[in-house]
Amino acid sequence: MLVRFHFYSISKELAGQCEVPLDVPSGSTLGAALDMLFDRMEPIRPLRSSSLFAIGTHYARMDALLSEGDIISMIPPTQGG
Amino acid sequence: MLVRFHFYSISKELAGQCEVPLDVPSGSTLGAALDMLFDRMEPIRPLRSSSLFAIGTHYARMDALLSEGDIISMIPPTQGG
């Protein structure tokens, strides 16, 4: 099934793009999908441990199950305020 | 020497006036002048212990020495803010 990764700020700069589609096995967890993503995209690997991830507009845990069409956002440390 | 007492809020209401002149001996302390004042003005006596007193625009201690023409303000508990 197809999911999409969105990048912001430093993750966008290092990815060199703001969006990446990825075909993942049905029933994948967020963690499994991220493993696939980071295998392919070496430049953003150093940000993984400091980033949070959202499915849609909610922060999600690594064991969250993905659905077809989910948008997964990579959220490097926030700097609002 | 002549000094003047000014009253505000509840002290003005109980005194029935906003100002009282008083002739006190030269070299009187604030405490001595207040003893004279409260001897004369029974209605405000209950407020003495809860009030502060200022000479001019500064809070003063009971041993402060008064000068001719001083204005002494009786400051019941404040309620600003």
Next chain:
Amino acid sequence: MMTEPLIDIIDGPLHSADYKWSSGSGAVVEFSGIVRGTEEGQLIRGIDYEAFREMALAELGRIARETIEKYELTGCVCIHRVGFVPVGEAAVYVRAEAWHRRAAFEANIEFIEKLKQTVPIWKHPIFASESLAADDPSSSG
């Protein structure tokens, strides 16, 4: 150079936006104390504030200078309204400006605590019942 506070006691509505903040501030914390609709459980129309004006200004200035020094404020404003202040309007406004927000918050909280303790201002609630009586022609003659 030490920041100079802006202190005032005014007779009409308080417009806090009239007081521009200082350059060099990273955090601006503002407090407005609003007249509430009840006093001691009874409905009121507003509060009539009485001040010993010269001393209130002097005390506010003293508190402001102490607070500026302690918290290294880049700006400090305090405006207290006197006379009748209707329910829902601000009676007092305190602003603390600093490089960092923590200092601005702490300074503002401390300013108000001190203001309540020593600034010679008093309040006289105007109860709804009073006003109704005064507005009622049948009770005036």
Next chain:
Amino acid sequence: MMTEPLIDIIDGPLHSADYKWSSGSGAVVEFSGIVRGTEEGQLIRGIDYEAFREMALAELGRIARETIEKYELTGCVCIHRVGFVPVGEAAVYVRAEAWHRRAAFEANIEFIEKLKQTVPIWKHPIFASESLAADDPSSSG
């Protein structure tokens, strides 16, 4: 009835006076976070804020509702600016309204702490040197 927060992410200057306070508030505490003139010791012209807008609005709303409930707020406003914010202008504004001032202060402080932790907004400082280079015709071609 629970107080509804007013949350927004805007592209232009922030005018906090546009947001009226609620009736029933006794204390209004406002925080404005101002863009400071330096970043990591270097002079800047301003900060370009980037947001994941839908999620930032959702997170701000969640924080606001939690804060309203915890502190029994009578009003809550949070506006964050995005895009370029020049030095000296507010990038963020948080207001907490309550019956008593202590709740309003604590709510505001906690709101900003949480905002900084979880709301997906990022800053990109625009250094003075960058802008000068860009403005200099001799370096443009």
